[in-house]
Amino acid sequence: MADKLYVDNTEATEAWNTVLFDRFSEYRHIFVTALRQFSDDALALEPPLPGDRIVDLGCGFGDTTRQLATLAGPDGYAIGIDGADRFIDVSRAETEEENIKNVEFVVADIEQEVPGGPYDYAFARMGTMFCANPVAAMRNVRGAMQPGGRLCKVVWRRKLDNEWMQRSEEIVDRHVPPPDAEESDALTCGPGPFSMANADVTTDVMKAAGFENVGLRRVDIDYFVGKDAQEAVEVAFAIGPAAETIRLAGEDAERVRPAIERDLVDLAEQYSREDGTVVAPASAWIVTARAPSQT
Numbered sequence: 122m123a124d125k126l127y128v129d130n131t132e133a134t135e136a137w138n139t140v141l142f143d144r145f146s147e148y149r150h151i152f153v154t155a156l157r158q159f160s161d162d163a164l165a166l167e168p169p170l171p172g173d174r175i176v177d178l179g180c181g182f183g184d185t186t187r188q189l190a191t192l193a194g195p196d197g198y199a200i201g202i203d204g205a206d207r208f209i210d211v212s213r214a215e216t217e218e219e220n221i222k223n224v225e226f227v228v229a230d231i232e233q234e235v236p237g238g239p240y241d242y243a244f245a246r247m248g249t250m251f252c253a254n255p256v257a258a259m260r261n262v263r264g265a266m267q268p269g270g271r272l273c274k275v276v277w278r279r280k281l282d283n284e285w286m287q288r289s290e291e292i293v294d295r296h297v298p299p300p301d302a303e304e305s306d307a308l309t310c311g312p313g314p315f316s317m318a319n320a321d322v323t324t325d326v327m328k329a330a331g332f333e334n335v336g337l338r339r340v341d342i343d344y345f346v347g348k349d350a351q352e353a354v355e356v357a358f359a360i361g362p363a364a365e366t367i368r369l370a371g372e373d374a375e376r377v378r379p380a381i382e383r384d385l386v387d388l389a390e391q392y393s394r395e396d397g398t399v400v401a402p403a404s405a406w407i408v409t410a411r412a413p414s415q416t
């Protein structure tokens with residue numbers, strides 16, 4: 122596949138709609154629990170107001186969309202947008218079961234369009250880092266906002282401060298040769314979860330997209346990786362940078378799986394608490410910005 126061109130998100134969307142959807146579904150109980158700490162901090166720092174018209178970008182299973190709708194109250198609403206229709210199907214079904222009225226879900230790639238609006242408030246929890254062209258995506262977001270509208274999004278900070286992901290990837294890198302990007306047919310998720318880790322780059326992306334008052338606040342948390350070492354290792358094989366290296370390496374990685382597993386168990390034990398749970402330091406940016414008052 123020598124002619125891969127990252128001009129749009131087709132490949133990433135397919136990855137999210139297939140293998141990543143399956144894996145995130147299986148380990149939803151882990152990552153939603155872990156990420157909730159970041160989004161709760163973000164929503165405390167920059168809360169939406171009652172009556173706000175809200176958009177949740179890359180909403181996944183819609184957990185934050187429903188939370189945002191509750192915060193907006195009966196006079197406001199929240200629309201969750203995701204490029205992968207399987208996430209949207211689950212979001213809609215669960216919202217119907219919970220009988221929440223002021224929520225809607227739409228399938229859209231934010232790099233192509235941000236449907237609906239104008240929005241008073243745009244939110245994202247780890248949903249905006251996978252765009253081949255982040256400026257185009259954030260420009261679409263800004264264009265769908267009310268003048269003076271507020272944005273608040275959570276993105277991963279650098280891997281070095283996300284110890285479980287950094288160290289599990291180092292282990293895999295020791296055992297598995299790097300995947301050959303020219304030859305591999307495996308779907309990647311675009312620039313990946315750490316594409317907004319650099320504060321200068323992220324600030325410039327937001328400014329180039331036309332946002333003002335861009336601010337980044339660092340948040341450090343204790344990140345829940347699994348109820349025990351075994352589950353933490355399963356998660357490392359399924360989600361995150363180590364999992365992506367394994368997945369993209371295919372059979373080369375499967376051949377050395379037992380050795381990787383042994384080293385990952387050792388790593389998990391270094392982060393095991395007395396009750397057996399595995400918890401490691403993790404770090405994200407809460408990015409805040411405003412759409413200009415006059416457009």
Ligand SMILES: C[S@@+](CC[C@H](N)C(=O)[O-])C[C@H]1O[C@@H](n2cnc3c(N)ncnc32)[C@H](O)[C@@H]1O
Pocket residue numbers: 130133137138153156178179180181182183184185202203204205208229230231232245246247248249251252258
């Ligand atoms: C790491 S998950 C986060 C999901 C959710 N925000 C949460 O915190 O539980 C990233 C989500 O962003 C979606 N996504 C990635 N790129 C997107 C794009 N360009 N447009 C819309 N959604 C996108 C994926 O399909 C996936 O559901």
